[in-house]
Amino acid sequence: MKIFEPLSNASLFAGKRWRSAMSAGREEESELWRYLREQFSFISELGQAYQFEDYLQGIPSTPPPYVSAALDSRQEAASRQAMALARKALEEAPGPDQAKHALILINLLNFLADTGQTADFEDFFTHRLDYAPLAMASFATREEAEIWLKGLAEPPSPARILIGDEYYLAWYSREDGSRGVSRDFTIEPYIEELTARGIPPNTPSFKTREEAEAWLVHHPASPFSFLAIAGEHYFAVHHKRLKRHTLHPVARSLEEWEEEKKTAARQSAQ
Known part of the structure; x- marks a missing residue:
């Protein structure tokens, strides 16, 4: 799962800046860094990492960074403010690694906008404490879940699902085609x-x-x-x-x- 390393590193990058801004009393900036960081949680919990990996293949690699036209209609939304902050971080990046992390954050914003998920993400971000840990699908039995998993050419991965009353993790490896479900002690x-x-x-x-x-x-x-x-x-x-x-x-x-x-x-x- 090669995409998970850059996603995880970008999340850590945003997390460090969130804590730094928070300790310095820059509340608005710290909230935007938290917004950028939580994108990783959102797509991970819904099993969209491979979709994001595929999405990156169609993004221009030459500067300036691509910005989704879908964000143009959301001038007052947090996504626009977060995009401005991520682009600023890209411009001021002291080295190539930091630039890569900032670019991943930018493209996560683009991915959510281009796939029509910005409003869902903002609801997740704003009300996360009001919701139970996300599960993307529900099945009566493990057999049903495994049939679903085997029937998909490329399942969401990793993704939390419900089997009966329990949380499970459905996983798939694009690299070797393996897949399965395992108990996830989430609740x-x-x-x-x-x-x-x-x-x-x-x-x-x-x-x-x-x-x-x-x-x-x-x-x-x-x-x-x-x-x-x-x-x-x-x-x-x-x-x-x-x-x-x-x-x-x-x-x-x-x-x-x-x-x-x-x-x-x-x-x-x-």
């Missing part, structure tokens, strides 16, 4: 943190899952909520893009997360 840290603060004493209680799901249709979690089903606590997660909720049994989720952390610690030690 468990949230459950751990919020449970540690204490489960609210007056959580909604239901006899069956069907009753809970019917109630959530009219009372969506924002984006998380505790409830009880047949006396057991669950963590409800609202997936706005997919128009559904997942329900995570708190006790089992915490046990699985502890096991996952122990496994990761053993692998790290080895």
Whole structure:
């Protein structure tokens, strides 16, 4: 996945400047650097890295940098301000590496504009704390997810998906054609943190899952909520893009997360 190295480096480049501007009290500039940095999170979580790699092939490599015409109609938008900041960073880059990072940020803005995703990204950026971690597709079973993955000539990768009530990571390597799905412990840290603060004493209680799901249709979690089903606590997660909720049994989720952390610690030690 060659595209991930320049994307990651550009994200680090923006992150350093975000922290520098923030520590210097330049709030507006720091927010724009955060905007540029979050582009990486957006396309990564939606599995669009290879699409971006292909997009770069059609961008002129000679100066001045290409700027999408789709941005012209968004003069007041953060994307226009971010573009001005990224172009300034390109012009003032002290070396070729920094220039490459700035150019990636510029072309991420262009990619989002040319693919009609700027408004979606700005919603993601502005309301990220109001949304659950993104998942781009939902499947009832792992078999369904694997059939979907195998049926695509070039799947989105890596991309979070939902299988039943769990997060999984769907991945594909353009270099060797391999692909697969693996469990992704995305929501468990949230459950751990919020449970540690204490489960609210007056959580909604239901006899069956069907009753809970019917109630959530009219009372969506924002984006998380505790409830009880047949006396057991669950963590409800609202997936706005997919128009559904997942329900995570708190006790089992915490046990699985502890096991996952122990496994990761053993692998790290080895």
